[in-house]
Amino acid sequence: MTLLTENVPDLATGSLFRFATAGSVDDGKSTLVGRLLHDSKSVLADQLDAVERASAERGFGGAAVDGVQQLDLALLTDGLRAEREQGITIDVAYRYFATAKRSFILADCPGHVQYTRNTVTGASTADAVVVLIDARKGVLEQTRRHLAVARLLRVPHLIAAVNKIDLVDYSEARFRSVEAELQRAAAELGETSLTVVPVSALRGDNIVNRSERTPWYAGPSLLEILERLPSLTDLETGSESFRFPVQTVIRPQGALAPGLDPDEYRDYRGYAGQIVAGTVRVGDAVAVLPGERTTVVSAIDAAGEQLDEAFAPQSVVLRLREDLDIARGDLIAEAGTHGGSSRDIQASLCWLSPKALEPGSLVLIKHGSSTVRGRISEILGRLDLDTFTDQPAARLGLNDIGTVRLRVASPLPVDAYAASRHTGSFLVIDPGDGNTLAAGLVTGSDPASVGPAGARSAGGPDVS
Amino acid sequence: MSTAIGNRLLSSLDALESEAIHILREASAEFERPALLFSGGKDSVVMLHLAAKAFWPGRVPFPVLHVDTGHNFAEVITFRDETVERLGLRLVVGSVQDYIDDGRLSERVDGTRNPLQTQPLLDAISTNRFDVVFGGGRRDEDKARAKERILSLRDEFGQWDPRNQRPELWRLYNGRHTVGQHVRAFPISNWTELDIWRYIEREGIALPPLYYAHAREVFRRDGMWRAVGEVSRPEPHEKVQVRTVRYRTVGDMSCTGAVESDAASATDVVREVALSTITERGATRADDRISEAAMEDRKKDGYF
Numbered sequence: 001m002t003l004l005t006e007n008v009p010d011l012a013t014g015s016l017f018r019f020a021t022a023g024s025v026d027d028g029k030s031t032l033v034g035r036l037l038h039d040s041k042s043v044l045a046d047q048l049d050a051v052e053r054a055s056a057e058r059g060f061g062g063a064a065v066d067g068v069q070q071l072d073l074a075l076l077t078d079g080l081r082a083e084r085e086q087g088i089t090i091d092v093a094y095r096y097f098a099t100a101k102r103s104f105i106l107a108d109c110p111g112h113v114q115y116t117r118n119t120v121t122g123a124s125t126a127d128a129v130v131v132l133i134d135a136r137k138g139v140l141e142q143t144r145r146h147l148a149v150a151r152l153l154r155v156p157h158l159i160a161a162v163n164k165i166d167l168v169d170y171s172e173a174r175f176r177s178v179e180a181e182l183q184r185a186a187a188e189l190g191e192t193s194l195t196v197v198p199v200s201a202l203r204g205d206n207i208v209n210r211s212e213r214t215p216w217y218a219g220p221s222l223l224e225i226l227e228r229l230p231s232l233t234d235l236e237t238g239s240e241s242f243r244f245p246v247q248t249v250i251r252p253q254g255a256l257a258p259g260l261d262p263d264e265y266r267d268y269r270g271y272a273g274q275i276v277a278g279t280v281r282v283g284d285a286v287a288v289l290p291g292e293r294t295t296v297v298s299a300i301d302a303a304g305e306q307l308d309e310a311f312a313p314q315s316v317v318l319r320l321r322e323d324l325d326i327a328r329g330d331l332i333a334e335a336g337t338h339g340g341s342s343r344d345i346q347a348s349l350c351w352l353s354p355k356a357l358e359p360g361s362l363v364l365i366k367h368g369s370s371t372v373r374g375r376i377s378e379i380l381g382r383l384d385l386d387t388f389t390d391q392p393a394a395r396l397g398l399n400d401i402g403t404v405r406l407r408v409a410s411p412l413p414v415d416a417y418a419a420s421r422h423t424g425s426f427l428v429i430d431p432g433d434g435n436t437l438a439a440g441l442v443t444g445s446d447p448a449s450v451g452p453a454g455a456r457s458a459g460g461p462d463v464s
Numbered sequence: 465m466s467t468a469i470g471n472r473l474l475s476s477l478d479a480l481e482s483e484a485i486h487i488l489r490e491a492s493a494e495f496e497r498p499a500l501l502f503s504g505g506k507d508s509v510v511m512l513h514l515a516a517k518a519f520w521p522g523r524v525p526f527p528v529l530h531v532d533t534g535h536n537f538a539e540v541i542t543f544r545d546e547t548v549e550r551l552g553l554r555l556v557v558g559s560v561q562d563y564i565d566d567g568r569l570s571e572r573v574d575g576t577r578n579p580l581q582t583q584p585l586l587d588a589i590s591t592n593r594f595d596v597v598f599g600g601g602r603r604d605e606d607k608a609r610a611k612e613r614i615l616s617l618r619d620e621f622g623q624w625d626p627r628n629q630r631p632e633l634w635r636l637y638n639g640r641h642t643v644g645q646h647v648r649a650f651p652i653s654n655w656t657e658l659d660i661w662r663y664i665e666r667e668g669i670a671l672p673p674l675y676y677a678h679a680r681e682v683f684r685r686d687g688m689w690r691a692v693g694e695v696s697r698p699e700p701h702e703k704v705q706v707r708t709v710r711y712r713t714v715g716d717m718s719c720t721g722a723v724e725s726d727a728a729s730a731t732d733v734v735r736e737v738a739l740s741t742i743t744e745r746g747a748t749r750a751d752d753r754i755s756e757a758a759m760e761d762r763k764k765d766g767y768f
Contacts, residue, residue: 016476091626093610094603096656103476105654117631124633247489252522258552265521274486274635303517314474315485328493352631366636369493425634434640436630
């Protein structure tokens with residue numbers, strides 16, 4: 001009981017940290033996740049009872065370890081009937097736990113058929129990715145893929161957990177050899193800050209508590225690492241330029257919330273959205289894209305409260321000094337920091353669908369708060385995992401990562417993904433059945449191509 | 465009033481609130497006929513509070529929908545009606561009782577009506593042509609819900625297919641659907657029970673009184689305290705006694721149990737939940753104890 005109170009983060013200072021776990025089949029990833037939840041005291045009594053019952057029914061690991069009957073901790077996370085019956089994990093699952101320092105959201109990404117899809121999904125929102133490696137097997141093609149995806153998506157922190165260290169007799173030599181292999185792969189990708197930690201998910205070594213069985217490892221446990229890393233939003237708020245996709249225009253007029261004075265809000269016009277990067281203050285000069293309109297932020301509203309300043313990832317309503325023609329899909333950005341909208345975009349695509357991409361395909365592109373028609377005009381290459389270089393390819397299939405050129409029907413206010421994650425990413429959608437085909441990351445765009453549709457500002461600000 | 469923020473680090477609660485508001489605005493902008501499920505239960509009350517904040521100073525731009533099992537606590541229905549009136553909303557009710565009265569549904573042997581909500585829900589969705597329905601489902605509630613998307617595509621039978629879900633990337637929610645399909649949206653997917661209570665405490669959100677400690681006539685069944693009421697009658701061997709209890713969830717009275725508690729305020733409940741060693745569904749929902757996959761089965765059949 002007393003331990004549980006330690007798991008309640010301070011409301012004022014406790015931040016949210018999102019991480020994803022990725023591993024190959026049988027790396028023991030579900031066990032690792034179960035171990036994290038179990039040893040951080042995030043599993044409640046009735047959940048534990050259910051796991052104990054199910055472990056006993058299935059005759060899990062008859063042998064006790066250190067005199068303690070072991071639980072099949074994978075059962076804590078494999079939730080669906082088919083998963084339990086087949087002993088596999090089907091889909092990304094989200095788990096929640098907290099320590100005194102942080103609240104965690106864990107995206108548990110399985111390594112089966114749709115491995116890239118699952119890893120890309122988990123990594124797209126993650127502050128950190130934990131890649132699992134079997135100490136006996138070392139770096140596999142899957143490992144290289146996970147590292148490549150995490151690097152491509154610019155996940156701020158990469159951690160490699162070398163698991164099943166108990167099965168190599170806690171051998172330092174074996175760990176150092178796998179660690180060197182990992183660092184080499186990371187270096188090939190240009191990743192300089194890979195953290196490697198030896199663990200046994202089954203026995204609990206270095207997951208939450210530092211293990212005495214790895215005296216040659218002086219570093220922190222996996223959980224300690226996760227507790228200390230700065231989160232993505234710290235980074236997005238700190239160094240990036242202000243970006244704000246307009247979700248909806250709020251003009252209450254006849255439909256004012258009850259209790260508000262109609263006279264006060266008669267002319268209210270605000271732009272609702274979530275700040276995806278940077279900070280905004282009242283009085284800041286901003287650009288509105290597409291087009292080259294500029295104005296000044298006159299107020300920042302948060303449901304009745306007026307703020308002087310707001311930052312990513314806050315959801316707010318901005319009011320602007322000029323009454324411009326602004327609609328859903330437009331982007332409000334810090335003045336002078338955006339290169340302009342574009343119709344010709346170069347991007348990396350993670351292909352997530354069994355339906356292959358052929359050059360010339362007509363698709364929908366969902367970027368920020370707008371969805372436009374587009375055509376993938378050319379496949380420039382496909383990532384080869386052995387060399388981490390692009391090789392010529394005629395098509396992209398499920399799990400492939402490629403580089404393409406695409407043209408969209410109306411200009412999009414894209415940034416390079418490397419500069420701004422949320423204005424540099426998009427979905428490729430099948431216009432027929434509406435399914436998501438690919439995750440896109442902008443690598444370049446051609447502002448010269450902005451056509452007539454981008455010239456909306458030609459008539460000047462619509463001042464009323 | 466102005467607020468200066470010094471260190472520019474959003475608390476986890478603020479981050480969750482911003483995420484939920486973003487999702488409410490996205491789905492509301494991309495769909496033509498949204499509705500928000502509102503039962504008067506704490507999660508749906510938080511949802512409505514978030515919707516009011518998302519569109520302020522405008523009013524919540526969609527109706528609320530309640531699938532009434534007919535087994536509700538009277539004070540929850542009173543609370544529901546008062547809230548709807550206060551916020552100037554339109555309430556659409558799907559009534560399980562009507563379906564039982566005219567024979568479209570029949571009462572289950574065990575008397576619980578939670579699984580019977582699915583047909584009235586689907587009928588209300590198609591009659592009102594709702595294309596997106598906001599629900600207060602949370603991934604921490606159940607292992608099946610842990611795999612649910614923020615936007616969950618459903619076919620004309622409302623079915624959830626966990627093997628065939630769209631990947632959900634960044635903050636880009638793909639809600640495209642074809643005729644006959646609709647979407648369920650879960651803006652508070654990433655909240656835990658503790659987050660909900662801390663938010664209720666911080667925002668001063670009003671709840672039906674039975675969420676707080678009160679004296680009630682109860683009897684013991686299946687390891688839970690069950691209220692004495694019209695649809696929840698003790699057997700002769702079940703001794704009725706007065707205990708100080710509160711509810712962690714409110715649903716069908718015939719299968720929802722109370723817990724013994726002295727927590728009289730949101731602050732007390734936050735402390736209690738933080739110390740709790742049992743999940744809210746495990747503690748108070750008889751229907752989720754039927755099998756390991758009870759929630760998964762209901763979801764596949766079109767439940768939330």
